[in-house]
Amino acid sequence: MSKIEINEVAPRDGLQIESSFIETEDKIRLINALAQTGVKRIEASSFTSPKAIPNLRDAAEVIRTIDRRPGVLITALVPNQKGCERALDCGVDEINMVMSASESHSRVNLRMTPEQSLTQLEGITGMLKGTGVFGNASISTAFGCPFEGFLPETQVLSVVDRLVGIGVDGITLCDTTGMANPAQVKRMCESVLMAWPEVPFTLHFHNTRGMGLANALAAWEAGIRRFDASLGGLGGCPYAPGATGNVCTEDLVHMFEQMNIDTGVHLDLLLEASAMLPELVGHDVPGQILKAGKADRKYAMPANS
């Protein structure tokens, strides 16, 4: 049994904001490589409108074509019932619904209010009844909104409460623009785990302000065992150009493995997958371990010493 479960989001959260379309066969190659690393779950694509996210317009083809390995769950983001139908048609194991905790981000990003999102998510959750497909709900801006600033914790807890009421199977708290700090993360995680001990909570961090791993550590200390992470640190924040993106999978796995916390992931295979990225996306990626090597890397002494 792994102590920590990694939900790999690069194929969705990472590739969606790349400046150019990544070829379908490259996406499939990347996901197949990821499926061999031991990550528990791969968010493979998003069933949104091709106009909204053209980079992921090949969601159905990608998910139908990738290798399906026992023990590796394939999930996809769905914005509405139509997207959910398409995802179910492709045989996903899980779906990931999304809403924002803050009114402004909800309006800008989803063109609806959080209340309208909840109605939408209730419809999607209804569709999943009896299918055996796990319905997860991701709450964006749970640790702060780029337009409104920090939200009261009660506002986020109230969204969690509504989602639990709707009957979602799991909830992800997202630090969408990298605003969270470890003290805030610890408080929030303790609150949700105390109030809903039966709900599987996942934490989704960005490294926008360098605190990605510190926040993951704080969440782990509070009892969280499921983390979203993105290979190579792919992904980003449209509001902070030049800043780093999602917390990097191999850096997160490396930290926990160094702490003797089992992630179930074979780090060397993960690094091999990450090494594919610069060619795939056409630029350098923020991950550190691929550049620096693992902490137990030993160097030869200089010849003149």
Next chain:
Amino acid sequence: MSKIEINEVAPRDGLQIESSFIETEDKIRLINALAQTGVKRIEASSFTSPKAIPNLRDAAEVIRTIDRRPGVLITALVPNQKGCERALDCGVDEINMVMSASESHSRVNLRMTPEQSLTQLEGITGMLKGTGVFGNASISTAFGCPFEGFLPETQVLSVVDRLVGIGVDGITLCDTTGMANPAQVKRMCESVLMAWPEVPFTLHFHNTRGMGLANALAAWEAGIRRFDASLGGLGGCPYAPGATGNVCTEDLVHMFEQMNIDTGVHLDLLLEASAMLPELVGHDVPGQILKAGKADRKYAMPANS
């Protein structure tokens, strides 16, 4: 009273490995800017041989010329008694001695054994008696050696014990090449604070493997209140080209301030100082907050929302 003390090391640890000499007047301008930010201490230069570290050959001129502000301590690295004499002549408030916990790193970096270093440090400590100048000792490779790997904690504790016996006033545990992880840091910090509660311990982290802030958090949780950090994340590890360097002062201060832990530092002034760096050193620097803005930064809603 600040809850945390920042020891700013960019003028020494950062500038020493830059590929070109930073003009003396630029160094002075940088240190004077840093002295206004509220950092407790600035490691302003190093009194090593100009042949060994040509970038810091102007140590005496720099330290004699910078503004001396009440409450801001000026420290300098000294490798030996001759260096200490030169530092004392310039009127430093503190000196920072250095040795390695591991034999191999000691041989490569200092051309002597740890035992010879201890003798050297005893001589320097003796020179400081009655001067009122604080004598700090930094222990390199305390969390791992690039040639030997991880050291047994007892080996590091034994070095600390010897240094306390010699009579140094404070000790810095250095993660020289960014090998430390939060679990190891927590154990080590708890051990030293338990064994030597009267010794002021400082922690020195590198962000080589992305764990800089997570390690600082772990050290803080263990009770550490003094941190080395480098403006902009200047500095680096000669063994890991392309990897990030020292933990970045403004990112560290930002994290702690966001956690409502007082650092005594005015973050906006620190960011102004950091903004000088790219021109000063001729390249981009790793710090995140200057790129992303502070976590409480708010954005205007897009016009069409």
